Amino acid sequence: MYRCCMTLPESPLGAELRVTGVRLPAADAFRLNEMGIRLGxxxxxxxHAAFGGRVIAVAGSRYALDGRTAALIDVEPVTRLA
Amino acid sequence: MSSCHGxxxxxxxxxxxxxxxxxxxxxxxxxxxxxxxxxxxxxxxGARQHTTNAPGTTVELATGTWRTxxxxxxxxxxxxxxxxxxxxxxxxxxxxxxxxxxxxxxELARSTGEVAGQAGVVVAVLDATALAxxxxxxxxxxxxxxxxxxxxxxxxxxxxxxxxPTAGVEPDALAAAxxxxxxxxxxxxxxxxxxxGGMRGLARAVDAVAARPRQVIGIATPEPPRNxxxxxxxxxxxxxxxxxxxxxxxxxxxxxxxxxxxxxETHTGSGRPLRRTFSDRVDTVLLNPWAGIPVFxxxxxxxxxxxxxxxxxxxxxxxxxxxGPLASGVTSLLGLVGLADGWVQxxxxxxxxxxxxxxLTFLPVMAIMFAALGVLEDSGxxxxxxxxxxxxxxxxxxxxxxxxxxxVGFGCNLPALAATRILPQARQRLLTGLLIPLTSCxxxxxxYVLLASAFFPDHAGTVIxxxxxxxxxxxxxxxxxxxxTAFRDVRAEPLILVLPPYQRPxxxxxxxxxxLRVGSFVMRAGKIIVVTMxxxxxxxxxxxxxxxxxxxxxxxxxxxxxxxxxIAPVLAPAGFGNDHAAAALMTGFVAKEVVVGSFAQSYxxxxxxxxxxxxxxxxxxxxxxxxxxxxxxxxxALAFMVxxxxxxxxxxxxxxQRRLFGWRPTxxxxxxxxxxxxxxxxxxxxxxxxx
Numbered sequence: 001m002y003r004c005c006m007t008l009p010e011s012p013l014g015a016e017l018r019v020t021g022v023r024l025p026a027a028d029a030f031r032l033n034e035m036g037i038r039l040g041x042x043x044x045x046x047x048h049a050a051f052g053g054r055v056i057a058v059a060g061s062r063y064a065l066d067g068r069t070a071a072l073i074d075v076e077p078v079t080r081l082a
Numbered sequence: 083m084s085s086c087h088g089x090x091x092x093x094x095x096x097x098x099x100x101x102x103x104x105x106x107x108x109x110x111x112x113x114x115x116x117x118x119x120x121x122x123x124x125x126x127x128g129a130r131q132h133t134t135n136a137p138g139t140t141v142e143l144a145t146g147t148w149r150t151x152x153x154x155x156x157x158x159x160x161x162x163x164x165x166x167x168x169x170x171x172x173x174x175x176x177x178x179x180x181x182x183x184x185x186x187x188x189e190l191a192r193s194t195g196e197v198a199g200q201a202g203v204v205v206a207v208l209d210a211t212a213l214a215x216x217x218x219x220x221x222x223x224x225x226x227x228x229x230x231x232x233x234x235x236x237x238x239x240x241x242x243x244x245x246x247p248t249a250g251v252e253p254d255a256l257a258a259a260x261x262x263x264x265x266x267x268x269x270x271x272x273x274x275x276x277x278x279g280g281m282r283g284l285a286r287a288v289d290a291v292a293a294r295p296r297q298v299i300g301i302a303t304p305e306p307p308r309n310x311x312x313x314x315x316x317x318x319x320x321x322x323x324x325x326x327x328x329x330x331x332x333x334x335x336x337x338x339x340x341x342x343x344x345x346x347e348t349h350t351g352s353g354r355p356l357r358r359t360f361s362d363r364v365d366t367v368l369l370n371p372w373a374g375i376p377v378f379x380x381x382x383x384x385x386x387x388x389x390x391x392x393x394x395x396x397x398x399x400x401x402x403x404x405x406g407p408l409a410s411g412v413t414s415l416l417g418l419v420g421l422a423d424g425w426v427q428x429x430x431x432x433x434x435x436x437x438x439x440x441x442l443t444f445l446p447v448m449a450i451m452f453a454a455l456g457v458l459e460d461s462g463x464x465x466x467x468x469x470x471x472x473x474x475x476x477x478x479x480x481x482x483x484x485x486x487x488x489x490v491g492f493g494c495n496l497p498a499l500a501a502t503r504i505l506p507q508a509r510q511r512l513l514t515g516l517l518i519p520l521t522s523c524x525x526x527x528x529x530y531v532l533l534a535s536a537f538f539p540d541h542a543g544t545v546i547x548x549x550x551x552x553x554x555x556x557x558x559x560x561x562x563x564x565x566x567t568a569f570r571d572v573r574a575e576p577l578i579l580v581l582p583p584y585q586r587p588x589x590x591x592x593x594x595x596x597x598l599r600v601g602s603f604v605m606r607a608g609k610i611i612v613v614t615m616x617x618x619x620x621x622x623x624x625x626x627x628x629x630x631x632x633x634x635x636x637x638x639x640x641x642x643x644x645x646x647x648x649i650a651p652v653l654a655p656a657g658f659g660n661d662h663a664a665a666a667l668m669t670g671f672v673a674k675e676v677v678v679g680s681f682a683q684s685y686x687x688x689x690x691x692x693x694x695x696x697x698x699x700x701x702x703x704x705x706x707x708x709x710x711x712x713x714x715x716x717x718x719a720l721a722f723m724v725x726x727x728x729x730x731x732x733x734x735x736x737x738x739q740r741r742l743f744g745w746r747p748t749x750x751x752x753x754x755x756x757x758x759x760x761x762x763x764x765x766x767x768x769x770x771x772x773x
Contacts, residue, residue, distance in 0.1 A: 014356050016356070024576060026315045027176070027315060028575065028576050028578075030174075030315055030318065030319055030322070031171070031172070031176060031578065032578055033319070033322065033326070034171055034172045034174075034218060034322065035171055035215060035578060035580070036212075036214055036215045036218075037578075038326065044356040046356065046358070046362050046365070047362070047365050047366065047369050048371060049369045049370075049371060049374060049469060049470070050371040050372075050374055050375060050470065050473070051371075051472075051473045053369075053469060053472070053577075055365060055369060055469075055581065057356055057362075059212070059214055060211055060212065061211070061212045061215065061580055061581075062361065062362075062365075062580070062581040062583075063578060063579065063580055063581065064369075064465070064466075064468075064469040064577065064578075064579040064580075064581050065576070065577060065578055065579075066469075066472050066473070066476075066576065066577035068576065069576035069577060069578060072576075
């Protein structure tokens with residue numbers, strides 16, 4: 001599968017990102033889609049948590065992802081990072 | 083340390099599960115987790131509700147009666163049966179809880195379509211702060227063809243959430259725009275309001291839709307119809323894509339009609355920095371990689387203290403009232419009617435009243451636990467706790483929230499079992515509920531102190547510490563064994579958790595929730611406790627040797643003692659096959675606090691005021707354990723302590739397991755606990771006696 005610039009844990013806090021790849025097992029990726037995180041979805045990382053966990057903001061909602069799951073989500077910056 | 087018992091002695095869902103009244107309109111509440119569904123249910127039903135398990139599952143369903151006075155002068159009062167279905171993100175179920183929701187919706191769709199006059203309506207609860215996610219589930223429900231009404235919640239949060247697509251939008255305008263896009267009634271509800279909060283409007287809409295169903299615009303029933311079971315991911319994804327497109331279309335229509343170019347678009351970059359909300363700022367502390375875990379542990383410690391030290395004086399007070407003035411009053415009344423000093427007095431005072439007293443002494447600890455959990459849940463912290471503790475519980479396949487009841491179990495198993503309700507999936511609740519009895523509650527500590535002081539006076543502290551370590555190992559080992567056997571379906575799934583915004587808990591809603599849950603405990607678990615206490619009294623009241631009458635018999639001559647003598651040989655391989663130990667373990671089945679008293683009673687010595695100074699009781703214990711173990715009293719004492727740790731904690735915990743999980747898992751667990759405790763005790767003794 002195409003892998004873009006970085007994974008969620010590699011993303012800086014607060015930057016606007018676009019989801020470009022989800023490398024989870026099919027059933028888990030499907031549930032992620034159902035919950036509103038799909039290819040092309042815009043997100044911001046709002047919080048770094050323990051063990052690589054991340055909190056992301058999508059359309060006003062906050063999603064907590066454990067470190068392993070976050071590392072399987074590829075993103076690209078929407079605006080050029082500083 | 084305070085004791086947890088105070089001071090008192092000793093797969094498809096059928097229609098019946100979702101219908102409380104045969105001819106009433108059936109209403110199903112459907113929505114995602116944390117959308118305010120249960121708060122709405124409580125507001126609609128008040129106290130006219132009860133909880134049951136969905137048939138063949140341990141999934142809890144709240145059912146109730148939604149009663150409205152005449153909505154207009156010409157309307158009669160109306161009653162509807164209403165079911166609060168488990169929160170679900172999708173009708174393509176991934177857990178038994180979600181399956182119950184999917185089955186109920188599909189069953190309603192079938193019965194509404196096939197049987198004239200058996201009307202039913204789904205109230206889809208939409209979170210105004212997360213419309214897109216809520217609309218996806220609504221679309222799936224609409225595909226089933228059920229009559230549908232939308233209840234729009236969280237409008238107050240939507241208005242203040244700075245980065246929500248609906249931020250600052252007038253609730254009336256949002257509801258109107260949604261109704262126009264969906265083609266079905268959309269009602270704003272505020273379940274926490276003291277006023278009507280939209281409830282009458284919701285009732286009108288439900289009745290109107292029941293009489294004249296409408297279809298959601300742009301949603302057609304797929305052919306062949308689905309049944310909520312995931313069979314082919316590719317096919318499901320293809321169908322879901324159609325719904326995702328529909329959701330985007332609805333959101334765009336709503337935004338367009340509200341003339342608010344949303345700040346947060348879903349697929350085109352805004353180019354603006356994130357607006358940090360109040361919750362984001364709080365999370366910088368509570369979810370911080372370094373501070374998050376200490377904060378979580380502090381919260382658990384507070385719960386532990388509340389359910390032990392804080393509850394203990396209240397429990398003691400109730401125990402004193404029941405055993406003192408209340409028991410004296412009942413005895414006096416019986417004297418007035420000539421029934422004093424007989425078996426009737428014994429049954430009523432020493433059986434029934436002791437049972438009722440036991441239930442009453444548990445009320446403070448249960449109320450405190452339910453209130454504390456309600457605060458954690460309503461405030462939004464519980465979801466954060468799941469995130470913070472996720473790593474610790476992952477090896478057992480459990481949600482991070484399971485750590486909370488497991489730690490509370492070291493104070494008292496009963497509120498810990500009640501706390502399993504915070505877990506989102508029924509199988510996880512059951513697995514955690516089966517592990518909790520292995521946590522060494524404070525009541526067991528008195529037994530450890532007595533035996534450790536009597537047999538290992540120079541190393542008592544080390545022995546007690548080893549018992550707690552053994553408890554932790556049993557929880558971990560038990561969890562791993564269960565995951566590889568009866569719970570192979572419970573797997574460590576990726577944690578993808580929606581974090582609700584922080585909000586102030588609502589006291590009235592909280593009080594109602596605590597009252598209903600405590601009431602459920604009293605009515606369902608309380609009965610079992612009272613009956614068990616009466617059975618124990620009966621065993622102790624019936625003479626089998628000597629010249630005694632019923633109700634006036636020394637324990638040594640009672641049926642209770644005879645049963646203990648029958649059990650003793652079974653315990654011989656563990657080194658404590660004597661009548662005293664067997665009787666103490668039987669008493670310990672009722673409550674572990676009374677084990678020390680039972681030993682004192684059976685040896686006919688005074689109960690030590692401090693278990694660490696066993697005195698003559700210690701001498702008696704050393705003598706009888708040495709005799710039954712062939713001179714290996716220390717190994718037998720260790721084996722006895724391990725047995726006390728591993729077998730059923732108390733009858734109240736058993737009754738709570740029955741209330742939460744039903745008879746079958748409870749009886750199975752009881753058998754496994756007894757067999758496991760015996761095996762472990764035999765192992766400890768056989769190894770210990772050879773060292």
